[in-house]
Amino acid sequence: MKVALESNAFFMGVEYLAVFCCGLVGGLAAVRKQYDLFAILVIAWLTALGGGILRDVLLEVPPVGITDRWSVVTALVSGIAIAIVHPEINKLKWSMITLDALALGLFAVNGTAKAMYLGTSGMTAGFLGMATALGGGLTRDILLNDVPMIIRDKHWYAVPSAIGCVCTVFVCKGRMAGLLDAEQEIGLDVLIIVLIVGMRLASVIYNIKFPGAVERHN
Amino acid sequence: MKVALESNAFFMGVEYLAVFCCGLVGGLAAVRKQYDLFAILVIAWLTALGGGILRDVLLEVPPVGITDRWSVVTALVSGIAIAIVHPEINKLKWSMITLDALALGLFAVNGTAKAMYLGTSGMTAGFLGMATALGGGLTRDILLNDVPMIIRDKHWYAVPSAIGCVCTVFVCKGRMAGLLDAEQEIGLDVLIIVLIVGMRLASVIYNIKFPGAVERHN
Amino acid sequence: MKVALESNAFFMGVEYLAVFCCGLVGGLAAVRKQYDLFAILVIAWLTALGGGILRDVLLEVPPVGITDRWSVVTALVSGIAIAIVHPEINKLKWSMITLDALALGLFAVNGTAKAMYLGTSGMTAGFLGMATALGGGLTRDILLNDVPMIIRDKHWYAVPSAIGCVCTVFVCKGRMAGLLDAEQEIGLDVLIIVLIVGMRLASVIYNIKFPGAVERHN
Numbered sequence: 001m002k003v004a005l006e007s008n009a010f011f012m013g014v015e016y017l018a019v020f021c022c023g024l025v026g027g028l029a030a031v032r033k034q035y036d037l038f039a040i041l042v043i044a045w046l047t048a049l050g051g052g053i054l055r056d057v058l059l060e061v062p063p064v065g066i067t068d069r070w071s072v073v074t075a076l077v078s079g080i081a082i083a084i085v086h087p088e089i090n091k092l093k094w095s096m097i098t099l100d101a102l103a104l105g106l107f108a109v110n111g112t113a114k115a116m117y118l119g120t121s122g123m124t125a126g127f128l129g130m131a132t133a134l135g136g137g138l139t140r141d142i143l144l145n146d147v148p149m150i151i152r153d154k155h156w157y158a159v160p161s162a163i164g165c166v167c168t169v170f171v172c173k174g175r176m177a178g179l180l181d182a183e184q185e186i187g188l189d190v191l192i193i194v195l196i197v198g199m200r201l202a203s204v205i206y207n208i209k210f211p212g213a214v215e216r217h218n
Numbered sequence: 219m220k221v222a223l224e225s226n227a228f229f230m231g232v233e234y235l236a237v238f239c240c241g242l243v244g245g246l247a248a249v250r251k252q253y254d255l256f257a258i259l260v261i262a263w264l265t266a267l268g269g270g271i272l273r274d275v276l277l278e279v280p281p282v283g284i285t286d287r288w289s290v291v292t293a294l295v296s297g298i299a300i301a302i303v304h305p306e307i308n309k310l311k312w313s314m315i316t317l318d319a320l321a322l323g324l325f326a327v328n329g330t331a332k333a334m335y336l337g338t339s340g341m342t343a344g345f346l347g348m349a350t351a352l353g354g355g356l357t358r359d360i361l362l363n364d365v366p367m368i369i370r371d372k373h374w375y376a377v378p379s380a381i382g383c384v385c386t387v388f389v390c391k392g393r394m395a396g397l398l399d400a401e402q403e404i405g406l407d408v409l410i411i412v413l414i415v416g417m418r419l420a421s422v423i424y425n426i427k428f429p430g431a432v433e434r435h436n
Numbered sequence: 437m438k439v440a441l442e443s444n445a446f447f448m449g450v451e452y453l454a455v456f457c458c459g460l461v462g463g464l465a466a467v468r469k470q471y472d473l474f475a476i477l478v479i480a481w482l483t484a485l486g487g488g489i490l491r492d493v494l495l496e497v498p499p500v501g502i503t504d505r506w507s508v509v510t511a512l513v514s515g516i517a518i519a520i521v522h523p524e525i526n527k528l529k530w531s532m533i534t535l536d537a538l539a540l541g542l543f544a545v546n547g548t549a550k551a552m553y554l555g556t557s558g559m560t561a562g563f564l565g566m567a568t569a570l571g572g573g574l575t576r577d578i579l580l581n582d583v584p585m586i587i588r589d590k591h592w593y594a595v596p597s598a599i600g601c602v603c604t605v606f607v608c609k610g611r612m613a614g615l616l617d618a619e620q621e622i623g624l625d626v627l628i629i630v631l632i633v634g635m636r637l638a639s640v641i642y643n644i645k646f647p648g649a650v651e652r653h654n
Contacts, residue, residue, distance in 0.1 A: 030587070031648075031649040034648055034649075035587055035588070035648065036590060036645065036646040036647065036648045037646055037647055037648060037649070038586075038594050038595050038598070038646055039586070039587040039588075039594075040648070040649060042586065042587070042594070043587070053494075057275060057493060057494065058271075058275065058281055058284065060278055060280075060496055062496075062556075062560075063494055066494065066559070066560050066563040066564065067556070067557065067559070067560045069559060072559065082649070083648075083649040083650055084649075084650045086649055086650075086652075087652050120280075120285075121285065123284070123285070123287060123290065124280075124284050124285050127284040128284065138361075142360060142578060143574075143583075143584055143587055144583065144587070145363065145581065145582065145583045146363065147361075147362065147363045148361055150256075150257070150260065151248070151253055151257040151260070151261070151361055151362070152253070152257075154254060158256050158257075158260070159256050162256075209254065210254040210255055210256055211254065211255055212249075212252055212253065212254045212255060212258070212301075213249040213252075213255070213258060213300070213301040213302075213304055214301055214302045214304075216304075216305050275493060276489075276493065276499055276502065278496055278498075338498075338503075339503065341502070341503070341505060341508065342498075342502050342503050345502040346502070356579075360578060363581065364581065365579075365580065365581045366579055368474075368475070368478065369466070369471055369475040369478070369479070369579055369580070370471070370475075372472060376474050376475075376478070377474050380474070427472065428472040428473055428474055429472065429473055430467075430470055430471065430472045430473060430476070430519075431467040431470075431473070431476060431518070431519040431520075431522055432519055432520045432522075434522075434523050
């Protein structure tokens with residue numbers, strides 16, 4: 001069974017857009033640190049496709065990030081683009097946060113669905129969805145020697161993706177049990193992505209944070 | 219053939235205890251750096267199960283750390299626990315060092331044995347045992363952007379696990395050659411763990427260090 | 437079909453020399469940071485064989501770096517050697533840069549060829565060749581908590597290996613299509629390595645740098 005959101009041209013287009021946005025976000029981090037063009041390309045490629053590579057290594061299937069021509073081309077083009085238009089992208093702060101949230105949602109849903117349709121358990125699929133969504137940014141931050149954003153960011157970033165992965169597991173189970181048809185699955189998947197984007201943006205806009213350890217005095 | 223120390227309820231219990239302790243140690247590092255609850259959970263989970271994931275990726279089998287329900291639950295519970303009881307755990311310095319050493323020993327022995335029974339050579343099994351024992355702490359320190367403890371710690375940490383892995387290879391070979399029965403294998407495995415814990419604790423208590431490069435003047 | 441440069445004793449010797457040199461370079465970084473002997477061994481081993489491990493994990497074949505006895509022995513001997521002769525090696529700056537460039541070239545060509553003969557597409561083989569050439573240094577720098585050299589080094593380092601990998605893909609395709617015989621393949625492979633070494637050295641000697649992002653004012 002195919003991943004629902006890769007079943008038609010529109011959703012494939014959205015996926016390439018997500019790869020492109022992730023590449024821009026990653027490449028911009030390299031531009032800011034004044035690395036050379038090759039480093040910008042490597043960081044853009046790994047931010048965009050590193051999550052999928054991580055998922056595919058854990059799933060023991062050939063990694064999309066080094067085998068799918070158009071994904072690779074999209075990621076590299078995003079690296080070249082950001083090397084040229086970085087001042088403009090820098091100003092688009094909110095657009096970038098929104099597009100990054102969109103990519104987070106899309107990667108979470110598609111990563112989870114891909115694992116489910118390869119026959120993993122729901123729990124494993126949830127982990128793999130999160131690996132897909134968060135792995136790219138993780139790789140970028142490790143290469144740039146920063147504490148990864150999923151650890152450091154006080155706003156909701158990993159949490160919405162986790163919630164989205166869990167929801168996707170139930171949608172896939174419903175589809176595999178015949179309770180949902182293809183269109184309903186797509187509808188629910190889109191709803192989950194909207195939910196993830198909404199939670200991420202609400203957290204940044206209203207400065208909503210996830211609690212830390214229980215504060216207690218020694 | 220099954221891994222000897224996973225053959226009965228008592229040793230399975232010890233293994234979950236080791237996972238739990240590793241999770242506490244990892245989560246505590248995240249609590250100290252004041253990250254949020256989600257980061258604490260991620261770090262606890264990866265410290266506890268990241269070594270096994272590394273081993274399983276190198277062995278090309280489905281990673282326990284994302285497929286075994288009870289291991290995952292144990293790791294996540296340890297993350298929640300440390301978020302609440304961190305002041306108490308902080309005070310238990312020696313208990314924690316001992317439990318961490320116990321986990322080091324158990325993961326080294328079980329990781330090596332798992333690889334041996336999957337048919338790898340002794341050398342490969344030794345490397346995989348060390349990956350199991352050291353991989354969790356490695357992942358934690360990379361995520362927290364510290365130099366990994368296996369590189370940084372001047373006291374014996376990796377060395378006892380390496381010695382333990384080599385011993386385990388010989389015990390497994392003896393068992394596979396029919397020279398040892400199941401009980402003798404368990405007995406020797408327990409002895410190896412005691413040896414690893416003993417070396418680690420002796421090194422910390424008596425401040426025994428491993429030499430560095432030969433000191434010479436240019 | 438075998439990897440051309442592993443087809444006779446001379447080239448196998450060159451490969452072990454490359455492993456040994458990488459181990460020296462890696463171990464030296466650990467010696468400079470005053471880590472203990474075990475850390476020096478781990479870093480030497482991972483610098484020498486980490487690239488191949490990365491390639492083999494992505495290819496889903498048993499990693500050479502934990503299964504091939506002589507590669508492992510060579511890497512560990514290089515770690516022990518550097519712990520003793522580090523003051524001498526420290527003075528051999530140009531020899532080391534040359535030997536490191538030789539290893540870069542050899543790993544790029546052999547990594548790409550290994551992937552091609554396992555049946556990957558040219559693009560995937562190119563990525564895997566670069567993973568082989570660059571993965572070892574990457575692992576070393578992540579463990580030592582530095583920004584990886586492939587990101588940080590302003591001189592040509594990753595770029596010559598990328599060009600070499602692309603050339604190797606075409607040579608392998610020529611060989612597989614029957615346009616080249618074994619000797620011609622070896623000749624061209626050697627030529628590619630000379631090209632990579634030449635580009636790397638020229639870049640360091642004449643201070644040739646790769647451009648960064650387009651400089652523009654906001």
